[in-house]
Amino acid sequence: MELKICHMYPDVLNLYGDGGNIRCLTRRLQWRGIGAEVTRMPIGSPASLSGYDLVFIGGGQDFEQQVLLEDLHRGKDREIRAAVEDGLPFLTICGGYQMLGSYYETYDGQRCDFIGALDLYTVGSKVRMIGNYSFRCGEESGGSVVVGFENHSGKTWLGSGVQPLGKVLSGYGNNGEDGSEGARYKNVFGTYSHGPLLPKNPAFCDHILLTALERKYGTAELAPLDDTAERAAHDEVLARLG
Amino acid sequence: MTFRAVLAILLCKALRLFSRLVHRGGTAMPGRYALRVCPDLLAILARDVRSVAITGTNGKTTSSRMIEEAFAEQGLSYFANRSGANLISGITTEFVMNCTPGGRMKKEYAVIECDEAAARTVFGQLKPRVIVVTNLFRDQLDRYGEVTHTLENIRVAVQGAPGALLCLNADCSLTSSLAEDLPNRCVFFGIDKGAVPSREKPELSDATHCIRCKTEYEYDYISYGHLGGFRCPHCGYARHEADYAVTDVVEQRADGSSLVMDIRGTKQLVEVNLPALYNVYNAAGALAAAVEMGVDLPVAISALGRFQCGFGRMEKFDLGGGARIMLVKNPAGCNQVLEFLQNIKEKFILVVCLNDRPADGTDVSWIWDADFEALAGMTGRLEQVIVSGDRAGDMRVRIKYAGISDAFIQEERDYEALVDKLEKTDKPIFIMPTYTAMLDLRQVVIRHCGGAEFWE
Numbered sequence: 008m009e010l011k012i013c014h015m016y017p018d019v020l021n022l023y024g025d026g027g028n029i030r031c032l033t034r035r036l037q038w039r040g041i042g043a044e045v046t047r048m049p050i051g052s053p054a055s056l057s058g059y060d061l062v063f064i065g066g067g068q069d070f071e072q073q074v075l076l077e078d079l080h081r082g083k084d085r086e087i088r089a090a091v092e093d094g095l096p097f098l099t100i101c102g103g104y105q106m107l108g109s110y111y112e113t114y115d116g117q118r119c120d121f122i123g124a125l126d127l128y129t130v131g132s133k134v135r136m137i138g139n140y141s142f143r144c145g146e147e148s149g150g151s152v153v154v155g156f157e158n159h160s161g162k163t164w165l166g167s168g169v170q171p172l173g174k175v176l177s178g179y180g181n182n183g184e185d186g187s188e189g190a191r192y193k194n195v196f197g198t199y200s201h202g203p204l205l206p207k208n209p210a211f212c213d214h215i216l217l218t219a220l221e222r223k224y225g226t227a228e229l230a231p232l233d234d235t236a237e238r239a240a241h242d243e244v245l246a247r248l249g
Numbered sequence: 250m251t252f253r254a255v256l257a258i259l260l261c262k263a264l265r266l267f268s269r270l271v272h273r274g275g276t277a278m279p280g281r282y283a284l285r286v287c288p289d290l291l292a293i294l295a296r297d298v299r300s301v302a303i304t305g306t307n308g309k310t311t312s313s314r315m316i317e318e319a320f321a322e323q324g325l326s327y328f329a330n331r332s333g334a335n336l337i338s339g340i341t342t343e344f345v346m347n348c349t350p351g352g353r354m355k356k357e358y359a360v361i362e363c364d365e366a367a368a369r370t371v372f373g374q375l376k377p378r379v380i381v382v383t384n385l386f387r388d389q390l391d392r393y394g395e396v397t398h399t400l401e402n403i404r405v406a407v408q409g410a411p412g413a414l415l416c417l418n419a420d421c422s423l424t425s426s427l428a429e430d431l432p433n434r435c436v437f438f439g440i441d442k443g444a445v446p447s448r449e450k451p452e453l454s455d456a457t458h459c460i461r462c463k464t465e466y467e468y469d470y471i472s473y474g475h476l477g478g479f480r481c482p483h484c485g486y487a488r489h490e491a492d493y494a495v496t497d498v499v500e501q502r503a504d505g506s507s508l509v510m511d512i513r514g515t516k517q518l519v520e521v522n523l524p525a526l527y528n529v530y531n532a533a534g535a536l537a538a539a540v541e542m543g544v545d546l547p548v549a550i551s552a553l554g555r556f557q558c559g560f561g562r563m564e565k566f567d568l569g570g571g572a573r574i575m576l577v578k579n580p581a582g583c584n585q586v587l588e589f590l591q592n593i594k595e596k597f598i599l600v601v602c603l604n605d606r607p608a609d610g611t612d613v614s615w616i617w618d619a620d621f622e623a624l625a626g627m628t629g630r631l632e633q634v635i636v637s638g639d640r641a642g643d644m645r646v647r648i649k650y651a652g653i654s655d656a657f658i659q660e661e662r663d664y665e666a667l668v669d670k671l672e673k674t675d676k677p678i679f680i681m682p683t684y685t686a687m688l689d690l691r692q693v694v695i696r697h698c699g700g701a702e703f704w705e
Contacts, residue, residue: 018457022390024617026453030650050465068395074463137391138611156612158391202614206646236655240642 008227009042010219013059016067018049019075020103023158023201025065028098031205031212032061039230041220050074054082056090061219066101066201076119079106084122091124096194096219100204104189104197105129105161114160125192126168129161136160140178140200141248142188148172148196149214154207154244155200163199165190172198177248194218207244209237250293250352257287258352261345276334280341291337292374294344294352300359300375301542302413304368304403305383305424306396307582308531309335311523311562312383313362315535316542318556319549320358323539327358331560336367340375358542365399366392373409380407380433381416381538383531385423386474386581387455387618389610396423396455407431416537418530419491420476426460428489436541438533439491441511442470442478445498445526451475453580453618461486473526473588474581493537495519495529503592508532512546520554523563524592527585561687567698569598569671572678574694576687578609583619586681591623596630597677600667601648602638602686609683613640616647625652632676635659637667638686664693672697 014029033043046059056062067075079087087107091097099107107124114131137158144151153173162182165171171181172189180188180199189198196215198204205212213229220227261283268275283290303313313329320327330343340361348354363371365385372380382403387396400423407413411432418424419439428435447470455474458465459481469478480487496516497509506529508519521532532553539549558564561576577583590599605613624631634657636644641660649655661667667690671678682690 017452018454021453021618022387022395023612024614027614027617027647027650030617034650068397070395070397071458071463074458156391156614158612202612203617206617206650207643233655236642236645236649236658240646243640243642 008220008224009044010036010060010216010223011058012043012045013048013056013062014045015048015062015064015103016050016075017047017065019071020065020067022066022068023101023156024203025100025201027203028065028100028205029063031203032063032216035209035212035216035232038232050078054086056086056095059095060223061215062090062095062097064097064099064103064106066103079122087122088124091193091195094194094222096215096222097196098215099195099197100201101159101199104199105163107195107197108163111161125190125195125197126166127163127190129163132160132162134160136179136183138178139244139248140180141176141245142173142178142180143176144173144211145170145191148191149211151208151210151214152176152245153200153204153211154241154248155198155202155204157199158201159199168192172196194222207237207241209234251287253287254290254293254352255350257283257290258345258348259350260286261342262350265342265346276342277336277339280345281338283345284338284341289374291341291344291371292376294348294354295375297354298344298359299357299542300361300377301379301381301538302361302363302368302372302375302377303381303383303538304363304365305381305418306365306386306388306399306579308383308527308534309362310560311528311531311558312381312535312538313360314558315532315553315556316539317360319535319539319544319552320360320542322552322555323544323548325358325544326356327360328356329360330362335362335364337370337374340371366402368403368406369409372406372413376410377413379416379538379541380410380413381534382418382424382427383534384418384421384476385455386579387615388579389612390615391610391612392607397460400426400460403427404431407433414541416534416541418476418534419489420472420478422456422460422466422475422479422486422488425489426486429461429486436492436537437489438493438530438537439488440472440476440495440498440529440533441491443497444495445472447471447477448473455581459484459486473585476530493533495533498526498529501526501592510536512536512540517546517550519550522554522556523558525563525585525589527582528563561682561691566694568668568694569674569678570676572671572680572694574680574682574687574691576684577681578684580615580618583616583681587620587623590627590679593630593677593679595677596632597679598633598635598671598674599624599631600635600637600671600678600680601644602680602682602690603636603640603644604638604683604686605640606685608685613643616644621647621651624648628653633659635661635667637661637664637690638683664690668693668697
């Protein structure tokens, strides 16, 4: 068995230790004797997502956003929309998560069109939602409790076409108001959690890997790993959040 | 001198005395209250002092200490905010501690390290003669935001000191862009092509796209991170030629480096009494600043060969088989320390202490941007890896995913127990703490084997 992982925009969407998620995905496959091949897809590379089993998109700076949008609108937007509908698993974080939505409206009313793969939009606010936080994933996302770090001023609102990824236990989540965190649609997992997300949340990481393996091979099983260190780091943050 | 200013000075001096009586540093608090009484106190006191200010994300403290050593060897009468109190409050305290109760300054020169976010409030009052900007790397995103915001902060800060000479890192596309749209006179320092073997383009760079037109940079060479011979193929923005140029890094040792520099057309041999490539940049910047402040070139060069940094920057302690505390706070600095470790020949003990208090940055995700994978290539020389600090759990996971077996990683959160353990070894010890972990651990180390308190 093998998963082909596409790391989209590692050159500009790499702000919060996002590489850690890629390392975690590949290590946890390799430790189980499953192959992992990561392909970097920086700005300017061809748009095709065919042949990949999992796509990762991280968060980035405002500075490169314009460059990024120009590149997306050169065909990657269409390709992503089609792949999402086709059930390709995506893990998208912070800026990468917002980007899959319909648009971002800045605090002073300027609207920036995103790619519209998910029924959600984001509105800039004056407060920065920042800090360690936790949420419980819905059953369809494995049901585990996830700890992470959020740092965003955009408030994301979900349309009727998508489900939240989970319910906020402590912190802000999508908007600090409705208790929702992230988004789930087909095999897309979107979240504000960096930190990075996966190393401290091995159950959630395995759920994503299993989603990708089952899609590719029909059925799949993941042998258990010794997650003592991961669980200790996870529980420590959770205990601190109280 | 106004009545308010005198009142503020007396208050500041009294608060400082009180702090020391109760065995506290009192580096920032007295100045904070003094500024409440007299908001422009720093401007009043700084008027009669020739200051050099040092800012940037990495290397501020080391560069400041190098400049200080040059001032001392030149015999200048100077003071410095040595304790790392680098916000306006701490800087004001330092000025007050060096003036008479009537507000007359006792020293002619000042070496002032300034936090890059605080520069906006400091430079307008301080009016430095020379401002050094060491570099700009991503740093504590939860506190400072994006690196371009930090650049903007510094740009606005410099506008408050139009008479200052800017001393800029030529190899940092972010830093040197300050020369583009500020009226200040500028000099540049840097490492020229061929001085060190060029790197591959790093997987993670903090400045991939042109600061002016957002086109991707091309590079003639890379010294590390985003530092090197950059060039924008679209708008033509490119590396400035360095006035203080390192043309050859002849040797990099575990205790220092030997360089050849080209300084305004003359070749000079320069010894730097501190290892690692990032300190080559610090040395070049400090040399430029010292000379531009009036230190004679041979004196400034000799100072670099002699100076001791201390305060957790490659600081040496007589612990176990010899220990060095090497502060880490962001990916760029951490990578440089990891690279330094690659040159260690014998077996050693590595301690990593990760805290997430406000001064460290509350977001620890940066450890995943640093290249701890380098440790996997050192397994033959790693005697032991110990993780510590408030977020030891995160550090342990990071090192595990870097390819070190979890069974090999020890966790010791209690600094007393940690130092007890380290005392018993005859192997060299390298300690990588974040800022607040360094403050706490350093005190415990000093209690065990001697050294100075942080404000001394």
